[in-house]
Amino acid sequence: xxxxxxxxxxxxxxxxxxxxxxxxxxxxxxxxxxxxxxxxxxxxxxxxxxxxxxxxxxxxxxxxxxxxxxxxxxxxxxxxxxxxxxxxxxxxxxxxxxxxxxxxxxxxxxxxxxxxxxxxxxxxxxxxxxxxxxxxxxxxxxxxxxxxxxxxxxxxxxxxxxxxxxxxxxxxxxxx
Numbered sequence: 499x500x501x502x503x504x505x506x507x508x509x510x511x512x513x514x515x516x517x518x519x520x521x522x523x524x525x526x527x528x529x530x531x532x533x534x535x536x537x538x539x540x541x542x543x544x545x546x547x548x549x550x551x552x553x554x555x556x557x558x559x560x561x562x563x564x565x566x567x568x569x570x571x572x573x574x575x576x577x578x579x580x581x582x583x584x585x586x587x588x589x590x591x592x593x594x595x596x597x598x599x600x601x602x603x604x605x606x607x608x609x610x611x612x613x614x615x616x617x618x619x620x621x622x623x624x625x626x627x628x629x630x631x632x633x634x635x636x637x638x639x640x641x642x643x644x645x646x647x648x649x650x651x652x653x654x655x656x657x658x659x660x661x662x663x664x665x666x667x668x669x670x671x672x673x674x
Contacts, residue, residue, distance in 0.1 A: 499581045500524050500546045501574035503537075521562065523574040524548065525581055529673040530657055532570065534562040544577055545584075567662045579658060586654045590636055593653050596670075597624060597639060598632045603668065612670055613652045614659070620645050 500522055507518030522535040522542060535550060536559045542548065548557045570578065586593060600609035610621045623643055633639050639649045646652070653671065660672040 499527060499585070500542055500544050500548060501577045501581060502544065502571045503542055504571065522548070522558070523565070523570055524550075525578060525585075527585055530582070530585075530661060530671060531673060532565045532567065532661065534565050534569075536560050536562050544573075545581065566664065578661070579654070582654050582657050583650075586650050586657070590650070593650070594633050594635060594639065596653070597649065598628050609668075609670055612656060612668055614655045615646075615652060 502523040504521040504523070506515055507513075507521055511518050520537055522537050524533050524535055525531070526533060527547070533550070535548065537548075537557060538555075538559050540557045542557055549555055550558050550561055567575075596609075602608050608621050610616050610624055611618075616624070620643070623645070627633075627642050633642070636649050639646055657671045660666050660669050
């Protein structure tokens with residue numbers, strides 16, 4: 499999904515403006531990788547989905563490079579949380595499965611602990627509830643576990659943390 503479109507390339511590019519190529523800053527929808535893409539001569543808007551996989555690409559010429567959060571433009575940084583929210587809502591079943599299938603990382607650390615706001619007590623409550631019956635939606639998680647009003651926001655917060663902080667040890671939703 500497109501976060502920002504720089505039709506005249508990066509401002510800090512030392513080359514003269516007529517030699518710069520247009521750049522798109524985007525986030526991958528599967529592993530939330532931050533990428534810079536080179537568009538074909540097509541009009542592309544923010545929040546638009548562009549295909550970068552194998553085969554014919556209609557809007558993107560090539561993937562220029564993978565970038566870090568620090569490389570994002572101010573506009574892209576503002577748009578990223580909104581795009582992450584959209585993707586977390588769209589992939590509800592995938593993230594609900596995280597609540598159903600998460601496991602211990604070490605004897606003292608469970609994958610659920612990595613979500614903001616989940617401590618030992620809440621983790622045990624989630625584990626007991628999923629033993630009775632697996633969760634089927636965000637709404638069901640909220641209904642069965644009163645301490646979690648918005649599980650989708652917890653997941654979105656964790657994704658943002660993994661993207662922003664290069665020192666995060668465990669990447670559960672993004673790829674390193």
